[in-house]
Amino acid sequence: MVLSMSEVSIAHSGEVIRHASKLLSDYFQKNIQFTKITQLSEPGRRNLILRLESERQIDEIPATFILKKTEIEKERLTDETEHEQLSRFAHDWAGLQFLTHIGGEHAPKFYVGSIEHKFIIIEDLGISHPSLVGPLTRKYSADNLKQAESALIAYVQRLGKMHADTAGKLDLYNFIVKEIYPSIDRIHAFSDSEISKMTKLIKSLTGHYSNELDNEICDVKNYIETNNEFTVFLHGDICPDNVFYNENNMRFIDFEYGDFGNAFIDAAYLRMFMPSCWCSKRFPSYIISKMESIYRDELKKKIVSASDDLIYEKQLTYACAYWMLRGLQVLDEVNLLEREWIGSSGPVDADSAWEPKTNASRPRILSRLEAFISLAKTTGHLPHLTIAFIALLERLKILWPETSGMSLYPAFQNVV
Ligand SMILES: Nc1ncnc2c1ncn2[C@@H]1O[C@H](COP(=O)(O)OP(=O)(O)O)[C@@H](O)[C@H]1O
Numbered sequence: 001m002v003l004s005m006s007e008v009s010i011a012h013s014g015e016v017i018r019h020a021s022k023l024l025s026d027y028f029q030k031n032i033q034f035t036k037i038t039q040l041s042e043p044g045r046r047n048l049i050l051r052l053e054s055e056r057q058i059d060e061i062p063a064t065f066i067l068k069k070t071e072i073e074k075e076r077l078t079d080e081t082e083h084e085q086l087s088r089f090a091h092d093w094a095g096l097q098f099l100t101h102i103g104g105e106h107a108p109k110f111y112v113g114s115i116e117h118k119f120i121i122i123e124d125l126g127i128s129h130p131s132l133v134g135p136l137t138r139k140y141s142a143d144n145l146k147q148a149e150s151a152l153i154a155y156v157q158r159l160g161k162m163h164a165d166t167a168g169k170l171d172l173y174n175f176i177v178k179e180i181y182p183s184i185d186r187i188h189a190f191s192d193s194e195i196s197k198m199t200k201l202i203k204s205l206t207g208h209y210s211n212e213l214d215n216e217i218c219d220v221k222n223y224i225e226t227n228n229e230f231t232v233f234l235h236g237d238i239c240p241d242n243v244f245y246n247e248n249n250m251r252f253i254d255f256e257y258g259d260f261g262n263a264f265i266d267a268a269y270l271r272m273f274m275p276s277c278w279c280s281k282r283f284p285s286y287i288i289s290k291m292e293s294i295y296r297d298e299l300k301k302k303i304v305s306a307s308d309d310l311i312y313e314k315q316l317t318y319a320c321a322y323w324m325l326r327g328l329q330v331l332d333e334v335n336l337l338e339r340e341w342i343g344s345s346g347p348v349d350a351d352s353a354w355e356p357k358t359n360a361s362r363p364r365i366l367s368r369l370e371a372f373i374s375l376a377k378t379t380g381h382l383p384h385l386t387i388a389f390i391a392l393l394e395r396l397k398i399l400w401p402e403t404s405g406m407s408l409y410p411a412f413q414n415v416v
């Protein structure tokens, strides 16, 4: 959508634009005025995305920029508190500034940000947005399968490189975060009340309740919240549409859930079938093994313990348990026991075989439980949780007789 400058000004005070121009002028030490402003986000979205164009003066100054502004809702229009919205904004900013500082081309370059107006200005990665959505959701053909595999390889390599490059740099990240929003919420953590709710839910659905099970759920909470050699900067929402994949160059965008934490919270995304994403379907198991091994090779370059099978398997199993427990929260929040819930889908290409109508939530829970159980049986970790999840799967299959697991992403649909 292209809005004229006056339309943008109506929706968003000229003050934001003036401030953007001032911050960029200070940054580049040259007067920067915008000649054209295009709104990329749909009206009413929680983030406003603008493309700002200026007259190029010298090669060092880009001709276009992306402005991302978080619209803080103080009313009842959102489930999030103002503090949570500010935290999300601060994570986006801190993640991009941090990654820009350490280098490595993991994300668009961060230029400037405004705490007052809640926006950041970052490198423009291009007018079209090629991502993983295209390659994963195109109908199966030998060629499309190949392209989907290549895109996934670029994705896991980038993920492994970003994790490896950021290991041991928590202090720098904390320093940046403190400057932006000192009381920021840390993202990947469970509160005691969340833990007790999940325990009750598992008990009510399966009858499973024991100190051993409680202890294992607490172990997952501790695993998530404790730093170790796998503590890296993670994306936290590393979905098919949160990447820019241009001519084999993979970069990540949208760091609202980025934070330091265990690398496997991101690395489990394939095995858990993109747990936080609208674009979620199953991968064939050979693809998961192949991609995890490519990811692991990158991680090993900086984190020595990644070579140790026992350590590696434990981290992966716990991360999958984390996403499974998050899945149970969703089950509870959207009342999946009572009724199916179909979330909204994002934009897809004209040749996409994605079917928004079939993007239901119950199949996700079933497929993720199956994936977790299969992994945990192999690694032997979290045995009581595994038994409880086996019982949960059986129970849900009875409660939802007409539901089966997720289908494969369209690009893999002819693959066994
Ligand atoms: N650096 C960028 N360069 C070009 N387009 C971008 C850039 N960042 C975001 N966009 C566009 O804006 C969309 C939304 O950005 P994103 O950061 O994912 O926000 P949201 O949190 O609302 O999902 C992206 O899908 C992409 O099309």
Ligand SMILES: [Mg+2]
Pocket (backbone or CB within 6 Å): 241, 242, 254
């Ligand atoms: Mg996004």
